[in-house]
Amino acid sequence: MNLKFYFILILIIYMFSKCKNNEIVNNEDYNDISYDTIKVLTKKIDVNYFNKKILFNGKINYSLKSDLRFTQNNIISSIKTSVGEIVKYNQVLGLLENKILENSIEKAKIELQKAKYKFEEEKINFGNNITKSSFENLKIRSGLFEAQNNLDRAQIEYNQTILKAPFSGIIANLEKKEGDFITTADVFCTLINPNKLEVFFSVLENEFQFVSIGQEIEILSFVNNDESLKGRITEINPLVDKNGLIKIKAKVLSKETNLLDGMNVKVLINKPLKDVIVIPKEALVLRSNRQVVFTLEKGLAKWNYVEVAGENNNSYAIKKGLKVSDTIIVSGNLNLSHDAKVNATFIEKEVYIK
Template sequence: MFKKSFLLIILTIAACGKENKTSQEEEIQLKVVSKGTSVEVVKVSDSVFNKQLWVNGKIEAVKKAELRFQASNQLSSVKVANGDYVKQHQIIGVLENSLLKNNMQKATIELQKAQNKLAAEKINYGKQNITPSILKNLEIKSGVIEARNNLERAKIEYDQTFLKAPFSAIVANIEKREGDYIGTADAFCTVINPNALEVSFAVLENEYQFIAKNQEVEVRGYNAKQKSFKGRITEVNPLVDENGLIKVTATIIDKNTGLLDGMNVKILINHPLHNVVIIPKSALVLRSNREVVFTIENNLAKWNYVEIAGENSDSYAVKKGLKGTDTVIISGNLNLAHNTKVIAE
């Protein structure tokens, strides 16, 4: 009996201790609730908001040309390789031209002979009596004009064996090798000016309002390590195609971009929205499938239905439901209700 009584006393003491501990925890929780839920807040204001539109595009070279020889013959030498940078008028390739070079030298000699004959005709005629019309007749008679034309033709034919860069550019698409025969219809290479680029892209017809001529855009490659570059819209085609798309062209403003002709890129278009309230994305929550933002007034959370005008990577533009003087709750707002006590941290 003594053992049983002792055990009963111990169990009673333990139960009382557990009850006291539970009461203390509940009391602490009640105190926390009574003080309010801890939240983070931020002050908002009316401002200009850049609504962002991302589209895909393709880089195109403005100064790009396929080069062909003006004569047909065996390729004597190739002066550059694909990817090389060449300056304007730099020689890219040369055709076999030994015979044409010989013709030019022969024409030079024939011209010298004709000039010597002309000099003798002038002496015989008397230099003081030679008028411009007489001089022309003497040049025809001596063969100077014919020899001069023959030399000019020989030089043109010789020069046509040299292919030169029409502008400073990067060389691409060289496929011929020394010794290959190449005709006037065969493209020897393509030259591309890397600092004269544009990007073409398309927008949906309901996005037409976001673009305008001379508007700045941002161009980014798909490689995460690539920088972004500035562009400016130069053309907006005023037609909608069968797919509901509008073609747009923008010039790349920056130089030495490393972008290549034909490269796929992303284009960011910022469309400014005026007289809107900008909030962080974390301030927006959903209640019954409606967009809600909680503001704080006198340490109470206030429930506000809002209407979103646009968004970018980290913010929303609110056109209805908030004032520019409001303070919004940006954390601890997932389980809030209207008039919940809150503590701003």
């Protein structure tokens, strides 16, 4: 028993000694580690002019859009178009039953010809001494005026059975079929011009000072947020509604927008801020859901909490947390910590956008 006991004791002492040696080696390895400085780009900041972008919700509308109706109640005899078809100005879109009106036109032409013959016969009786007043009276007595008026009326009624495009565009909302009875209150189809777009949005009273007629705006669709479209304000409603909003209308200047009538969009308007500290967006990082900008001091990165006063496409206006002439780190800051050693390269590039 004693021999077995001594053997186990020696084994325990040996294992303890080996672990101790490994710990010493590991500690020595740790102490030998040397960390390289992190390479960063820096920029000295100053106060500048800044365009803060104010966001509004808008809705797209076709400025050339019309619900087309016949001006007579009758049966649709023929439909000459279809949904989605591109039509030209004055192109025939649909016809109503008009056989009776065709007959009325022919009858009116016959009556007009009779009146002309009668007029010529009675004019002979006056010879060359006919006066202007007698000439007009003769037209009335012969029935020439009345016959011409009846023909014009018949032609107008016939033309009302033909529906034509009032402008070039695309057909939409065509739900009627040949043989349907249609009234003057029914919409036959909707004609739109997709190249004539407007956007409607509203601004608060305290933001009214930042909008004006002719001002350019940016339009972002929810379909493609990366695509920025251009627009120009054309109307400002001179009334404030019960919600304290002022209605604005703008023309969409960009072509081939892929926008449709009724689409919701975002509208951006520039709000000028003067004499503010402006930094590039790359200089700001998040730490524990707080906004942080690193500055450079004696080769070390310093952690600064900041408050943002506004932003645009690639810049921030800083309200609090930085001071003029600070040197900020604009690149290589994603994994920085406070008091980290950095190897800084100074850049001259401007960091704000007008």
